[in-house]
Amino acid sequence: MEKPVYTLEFEKPLRELTAQLEQLRQQALETGTDLHNEIAGIEVKIEAAQREIYSNLNAWQRVQIARHPRRPYALDYVALICENFEELHGDRQFNDDRALVGGTAFFDGEAVMIIAQQKGRETKEKIARNFGMAQPEGYRKALRLMKTAEKFGLPLLTFIDTPGAYPGIGSEERHVSEAIAVNLREMAMLRVPSVSVVVGEGGSGGALGIGVTDRVVIFENSYYSVISPEGCAAILWKDAGAAPAAAEALKLNADQLEKLGVVDEVIPEPFGGAHNDPTQAAAALRRSLQKHLKELRALEGEKLLEVRYERYRHLGVYEEGGVAHT
Amino acid sequence: MSHFNKPNYSTGTKKKKGIPAGLYTKCPASGEIVFNKELEDNLMVVPKSGYHFPLGARQRIAALFDPETFVEMDAGLRSADPLKFVDLQAYPDRIKKYEKASGLKEAVIGGVGKIHGIPVAVAVMDFRFCGGTLGSACGEKITRVIEAALAQKIPCVIFSASGGARMQEGIYSLMQMAKTSAALGRLAAARLPYISVLTNPTTGGVSASFATLGDVNLAEPGALIAFAGARVIKETTKQTLPAGFQTAEFLLRKGLIDQIVGRHELRDRLRDLLTALYLKKKPAPAA
Numbered sequence: 001m002e003k004p005v006y007t008l009e010f011e012k013p014l015r016e017l018t019a020q021l022e023q024l025r026q027q028a029l030e031t032g033t034d035l036h037n038e039i040a041g042i043e044v045k046i047e048a049a050q051r052e053i054y055s056n057l058n059a060w061q062r063v064q065i066a067r068h069p070r071r072p073y074a075l076d077y078v079a080l081i082c083e084n085f086e087e088l089h090g091d092r093q094f095n096d097d098r099a100l101v102g103g104t105a106f107f108d109g110e111a112v113m114i115i116a117q118q119k120g121r122e123t124k125e126k127i128a129r130n131f132g133m134a135q136p137e138g139y140r141k142a143l144r145l146m147k148t149a150e151k152f153g154l155p156l157l158t159f160i161d162t163p164g165a166y167p168g169i170g171s172e173e174r175h176v177s178e179a180i181a182v183n184l185r186e187m188a189m190l191r192v193p194s195v196s197v198v199v200g201e202g203g204s205g206g207a208l209g210i211g212v213t214d215r216v217v218i219f220e221n222s223y224y225s226v227i228s229p230e231g232c233a234a235i236l237w238k239d240a241g242a243a244p245a246a247a248e249a250l251k252l253n254a255d256q257l258e259k260l261g262v263v264d265e266v267i268p269e270p271f272g273g274a275h276n277d278p279t280q281a282a283a284a285l286r287r288s289l290q291k292h293l294k295e296l297r298a299l300e301g302e303k304l305l306e307v308r309y310e311r312y313r314h315l316g317v318y319e320e321g322g323v324a325h326t
Numbered sequence: 327m328s329h330f331n332k333p334n335y336s337t338g339t340k341k342k343k344g345i346p347a348g349l350y351t352k353c354p355a356s357g358e359i360v361f362n363k364e365l366e367d368n369l370m371v372v373p374k375s376g377y378h379f380p381l382g383a384r385q386r387i388a389a390l391f392d393p394e395t396f397v398e399m400d401a402g403l404r405s406a407d408p409l410k411f412v413d414l415q416a417y418p419d420r421i422k423k424y425e426k427a428s429g430l431k432e433a434v435i436g437g438v439g440k441i442h443g444i445p446v447a448v449a450v451m452d453f454r455f456c457g458g459t460l461g462s463a464c465g466e467k468i469t470r471v472i473e474a475a476l477a478q479k480i481p482c483v484i485f486s487a488s489g490g491a492r493m494q495e496g497i498y499s500l501m502q503m504a505k506t507s508a509a510l511g512r513l514a515a516a517r518l519p520y521i522s523v524l525t526n527p528t529t530g531g532v533s534a535s536f537a538t539l540g541d542v543n544l545a546e547p548g549a550l551i552a553f554a555g556a557r558v559i560k561e562t563t564k565q566t567l568p569a570g571f572q573t574a575e576f577l578l579r580k581g582l583i584d585q586i587v588g589r590h591e592l593r594d595r596l597r598d599l600l601t602a603l604y605l606k607k608k609p610a611p612a613a
Contacts, residue, residue: 166562167562169565177551184535188508204500204531208504209534313509316463
């Protein structure tokens, strides 16, 4: 297990306590004094603070964890749970979008098609990956790979992690709306089983563009939302500072999404977030994917499409004749 | 995703039902003064300049179908408040306000009727109701129109006018994009034509789902058609936006839509397109 880093604002008490701990250890080393009891005392305090903080995370704090700079990204999970990933580049029309990648791999020895939104870890890679914001060519590459998966009967695994599709001039000129829309329609009709996992950020239409799958699973601290809390706050509260309130109101956290029937399973994360133990998080993801793929493989062609259609057909709540319907 | 930039009217007095109130309106294109009565009689198109003001869903339906052929569907379907959403206002209060101001129960009206004798299932969005945003009720009504086309084996036409997703319904709003697109997938598999008509404005989640999925995508002159708002793009890219960016004319030039059709020509364009794609043969001239 890596040594945890406490970089988020609400982790400040932990930062302070770890600093104290380091200081004591240093002191013990330098002066040869026995500070055993003092060190143990701080360690107890750290544990208590962790419990206190991480057991009571609010919506906005979870969003911070979903965006944590050390959070495992899609390809980290692919490396941990799949074998022989062969990346397939480009949309064959315009460009190779580095924010949305894909290719063949093996999961439990069986061939699968991977489609993944990927953020960069260091500055250079962040820019190359456009901070995980895909453009039309990314969605069109994803479509191409979905069709390849269908042709060869490979189940589709998609990894969602994006603040949203890129709002740029070129993106509009190449019709990002249409690229996403076509994916929604084609994914609904795809004749192979599909599972998506929300790894970090499920940013609106940009996320949904690879997310119309038979099953949707989500990590405990990931979020999935129609709009970013900041964007929602700016429009409805007329104040971007109201993002924490918007995050609560949007019910964008994993447990709430499960209650709303939008996601099928919440995958538990190590204490404090998946970045504290990516291997453990990956193991939980592997178990979840195994279960869902097994269930889906039991559904034959038409039945698979029928069940998928019904899944999305009944999402939403409205009123008819004075009665609420879902 | 949602952009509540209301269409710019220059009106003499206060606005009512999204239609310029008072006696006259200034044309934003030519600056000429038009009597409102004249505008209303002309489908909200300024006669000389051809500028298209937004048209209410009821007025559009009245102008679109052969007389006495339109049968409305699901008129009683309306928004609930699944998230108990409160921002500066409670969501149900906002809904009540829009109901009162627009005289509508939802941002879309659906039904089946005939255009030049051709049966069509049609959904018409209305921007005046909550910015034409796509909530559960709106998505459900549109999906039922698509399913009606499928059941009756007739073409489908959807008129979009929307600021995008209905934020107050959170993730359910986003899922309406999937729901409507999945229904269009079935319609496409049945080889039934779908014509999308993009009117001012068609943005965000609506543009990224059913509005751009037509076998033919038509747009009204001057319509704003966008995924992301111009302000967001400017802030993100720090670039100057090209002239006419995100207008119907810009999209036509870039090859993203099939035609720009003025409101007065629409019935005939739909007749020709539906005849080609659906009837596949010119009907024999009436004896």
